[in-house]
Amino acid sequence: MPKRGEGVSSDSGHEAIQREFEELGLSPYQAGVLLALMRLGSANSLQLARASAVPRTSTYQVLEELGLKGLAVRIPGDGPAVWASPGREEVFQSPRLRAPFRS
DSSP states (O other): OOOTTTSOOOOHHHHHHHHHHTTTTTHHHHHHHHHHHHHHSEEHHHHHHHTTTTHHHHHHHHHHHHTTTTTTTOOOSSSOOOEEOOOHHHHHHTSSGGGGGOO
């Protein structure tokens, strides 16, 4: 799993990447949370809500949906749930996204 900062590195490309995720079938909330998760490496729902501007109460469902698509992984542990991105390459190669996005 990526460490902090390994996922997506610059703010200039975030909007373009989020738009691409949306064009590939993710909802705006899913795209925003996935992008934040890739940027942070791992985070809990509150951190992701702040980083993505998605309402905190919606991040729980969004993370579950991303998990079902293989785009987010819940890290086992005590306390608040922590989620991680499986990594940039795995996200971009995911069979759950539409084929044109994969190289």
